[in-house]
Amino acid sequence: MNIIETEDLSFVYGQGTPFEKKANDRLNIQIKEGEFVGIIGHTGSGKSTLVQMLNGLIKPTSGVVRLCGKDIWEAPKEIRSIRFKVGLVFQYPEYQLFEETVEKDIAYGPGNMGLDEEEIRRRVLSAASFAGLRQELLNKSPFDLSGGEKRRAAIAGVIAMDPDVLILDEPTAGLDPAGRDVLLAQISQYHKKRKNTVLLVSHSMEDIARTADRILVMNKGRAAMLDDRKNVFSRGDELEKMGLRVPQITRIMSQLKKMGYNVPSGVLTVEQAANELHSLLGKGIFDE
Amino acid sequence: MLKDITFGQFLPGASSLHRLDPRAKILFLIAVIVFIFITGNYFALALVAAFIIALMFASKIPLKMYLKSMKMILFIVLFTGIINLFYGKGDPLVQIGFLKITEAGINNAIFVALRIALLIIASSMLTFTTSPTDLTDAIERLLKPLGVFHIKIHEIAMMMTIALRFVPTLLEETDKIMSAQKARGADLDSGNLIKRVKALIPVLIPLFVSAFKRAEDLATAMECRCYQGGSGRTRMKRLRFGKIDFYGLLISIAVLGGVILCNIFLPAVVR
Ligand SMILES: Nc1ncnc2c1ncn2[C@@H]1O[C@H](COP(=O)(O)OP(=O)(O)OP(=O)(O)O)[C@@H](O)[C@H]1O
């Protein structure tokens, strides 16, 4: 079943002013329940605009967003309940922290849902552990955390609302490589454990290749592709034309294949490539 | 959205109004305000209105933008207009209880409403067609003579430039923070006054934190570039009066003459 579905979804910024800008153009997207979908596209291709429409933060200029088959703008007064179901972590979410302690800040979302103290406390702890936030940080002021810790606290603040769909807009932007790997692994784990739908926006092919089952490629406000990751990465030439690149390791492996070595196409991660090369080495192919 | 506020916004363009010297534009605005207030009858008012409407077309700014900037003030225009309606001397034309409407009252209402409306349009025209930096630059130049009284004109102008420069940035940031808190279920637009003010706390705290951080960063950046106030500072962009400013001056004098002639030779309205 499709948990999220859009029909001719378009958004224009500053309509009727000299600054008019079409950010999304007639998007038709289906996302199934429990999927992990990566959203990728060049800067300004409309990714952030799209995800803000998916949880009702901005109202489409035209077109429809359906959550579980129902138009989310059917009852505009109820839009707040949609935001609890579709949790959105913004690009650089650190700026949203405001409470005295990290724990209170994470509790802000669940508090707005009107849950009782005990349930909120339980959710805060579980969200903090999913986001990889150490227990002792919970009583600190969010302004005293490091950049990476702030990011985790902000992500935990959305996870704590226990949304059916979790959307993360460039969660790894500005993190160091090690921090990035850990955070991505944590998001994957969250998806495996909670079995809910996750949408990850990124412009790093490596990040997406490592985590997503399916990939939505955005180009100049349009949905250029929405397909399994293998199928998307096999269209490397088209991706390059959109200013995107398939993961480095995928390119290396397809180059090897072109040179006549017996390696599979569509290798997406370094680990997978290492395994393949090991088995080739075992057969003595590289010996001469 | 907050960005829909058009009053005070700059809309880049290449019209003749955009190309006027900003100092001249400020002086013209003052002149137009004087015109608006010395009008004594409908002919003079119509002349000024026609002048401003002609300028609106010359500015090549979509009419919609002017209407939008009027929208915010519409309430004030109507309110003062209606109050004035009941404040005329003379014989009542209509009497509703203790409220009486007289000919002078009607004239008052029309004059006040039109004057405010023209004033708003004229001043939006200045901000629509002049970049904030040009504007403060011009103000600095025009106020320079006050330097004799040991008023730090340059510093004041610099503060104005910075404040104006960061208005859109702060609005954008407020929008972003509001979105982020709304995504966490903040309810910013319902409930009674106390509830609404309380709901703003999650928006205001991050906004202040980032504003202070920005101010600090900016101060550091300025110091790194050896900024030390106005003395001895030269300019990259010199302001110069040109032909177009001269034509502007001629037209303004013509309009002023017209208004004065209308005032003298045509009967003043009953006020
Ligand atoms: N608040 C806004 N006002 C006006 N135009 C905007 C606004 N936000 C985005 N845009 C424009 O809409 C287009 C799409 O922006 P969007 O933020 O959705 O891109 P993105 O794919 O998220 O890019 P990035 O990878 O840089 O985050 C861009 O061209 C941008 O300039």
Ligand SMILES: [Mg+2]
């Ligand atoms: Mg973005």
